[in-house]
Amino acid sequence: MLATPPDFDVLIVGAGISGIGMAAHMKMKAPHHSYAIVEQRENLGGTWDLFRYPGIRSDSDMHTLGFDFEPWRHEKSIADAPAILDYLDRIVDERGIRQHIRFGHKVISADFHHDDARWHVEMELADGSRTRMTANFIYLGSGYYDYDEPYDPGFDFGEFEGQVIHPQFWPEDLDYAGKNVVVIGSGATAVTIVPSMAREAAHVTMLQRTPTWMFTRPAKDAVANFLRQILPEKLAYRLTRFKNIKMQDFSFKLARDNPQKVKDALYKKIEAALGPDYDKDTFTPPYNPWEQRLCLVPDEDLFRAMKAGKANIVTGHIAQFKKDGVELADGQFLPADIVITATGLKLAVAGKIAISVDGEPVAFNQRFYYKGCMFSNLPNLAVVFGYLNASWTLRADINSDYVCRVLEHMRKTGTTIATPVLTPEAEGRITEDDVFDFSSGYIQRGKHIMPRNSVSYPWRLNQEYVIDRKRMKDDPLTDGLLTFTRAGANAQTTGEQLEAAE
Known part of the structure; x- marks a missing residue:
């Protein structure tokens, strides 16, 4: 000793x-x-x-x-x-x-x-x-x-007069009610922020360089809540955990073995939420599902905000920041009082x-x-x-x-x-x-x-x-x-x- x-x-x-x-x-x-x-x-x-x-x-x-x-x-x-x-x-x-x-x-x-x-x-x-x-x-x-320190993609905000915020350092007192917001990014953080801010903001645009595969599911697990009603708590939890582990493992391996089948299933869910006229290109990344993490859209919250006209998704490259918004390489202009740089970690x-x-x-x-x-x-x-x-x-x-x-x-x-x-x-x-x-x-x-x-x-x-x-x-x-x-x-x-x- x-x-x-x-x-x-x-x-x-x-x-x-x-x-x-x-x-x-x-x-x-x-x-x-x-x-x-x-x-x-x-x-x-x-x-x-x-x-x-x-x-x-x-x-x-x-x-x-x-x-x-x-x-x-x-x-x-x-x-x-x-x-x-x-x-x-x-x-x-x-x-x-x-x-x-x-x-x-x-x-x-x-x-x-x-x-x-x-x-x-x-x-x-x-x-x-x-x-x-x-x-x-x-x-x-x-x-x-x-x-x-979050990832800094090196944006030059030039003459932009609004607020620039990274999600990792969110101010406690940010007032975005009635304002135009541009969220740069297409990952889990952006997909979470957009529908949440859209409830109070005038409009929220998710500006993505490339799309991300998205999938919807209810925020509540009906099977889990049913099992909790009829079984002891620990047993219900164990069974739900087993179910979810198996389902996740199955879906990941299916995406690697048969990516087109998974793509079709993801498109079907998006179409059910947005209607048959949705822009498929906005939701089609240049890679297969599960080559990056899929983005979860619980209870279709992002799609509901889009259908209500409170949010939209734009695919493009930033040309420059103007005093009141973002100009894209294709000439589009996105008005912005606030820019959120959800550009990653x-x-x-x-x-x-x-x-x-x-x-x-x-x-x-x-x-x-x-x-x-x-x-x-x-x-x-x-x-x-x-x-x-x-x-x-x-x-x-x-x-x-x-x-x-x-x-x-x-x-x-x-x-x-x-x-x-x-x-x-x-x-x-x-x-x-x-x-x-x-x-x-x-x-x-x-x-x-x-x-x-x-x-x-x-x-x-x-x-x-x-x-x-x-x-x-x-x-x-x-x-x-x-x-x-x-x-x-x-x-x-x-x-x-x-x-x-x-």
């Missing part, structure tokens, strides 16, 4: 869905380990507290965006941010997690020392001062994008924390993913990067469960360091794969900073939840790659490592 224990066994970075989920899993599955959650903001919730734009909601159903251990009780399965925050607040209060959260703590750097088997973490407090903390293990629930790895091992900086784009959870030759560190083709929380749940198994194995074997070891020889035999098989702009712009990916498990960030869940749960921890050692010299033999194999 080390002479002095670290401040905490596990330091969880981020008090959003990933971090709260890990804390809850630890309470259930690794209760002997101490932990703290550090959050740079003053509130929990991550994305769901940061973004304050009108109508902000999930674009995944809450029976899969919710945790596997905590049923979603609201009537709507496509939920707004306040409902999601209520869900998270209830979890941290009912499970005794809130007292473990330290708000206003921004992690600046973390250096792992092999000689004492702990991370030495430097943090910046809200007042600008610095503090330090040690932990044996770090769990990064810091999300996937840059909280401080910037990817960030490891929350932009300066990670190092024994003083040597870690470049994540030189490391391979290990089981979509850890990284090659990087000790005692796990991360969550949710699914692109399914709900974020599905990965958060299986990664939390896996790390709890690792922690318990370390406790039982008296080991203090868990490292997925990839030798240079083995690395040379790996066939690399594209880490993300998605053409979305934010994905393509950020790929150069992302970790490496193998074509085969386990050196891979996979996009098949059903397979991942089974492998993460059933495959042995001691697989010959994940090594368990003690502080200082590698005092443990392979035989000792295998003694308590699960």
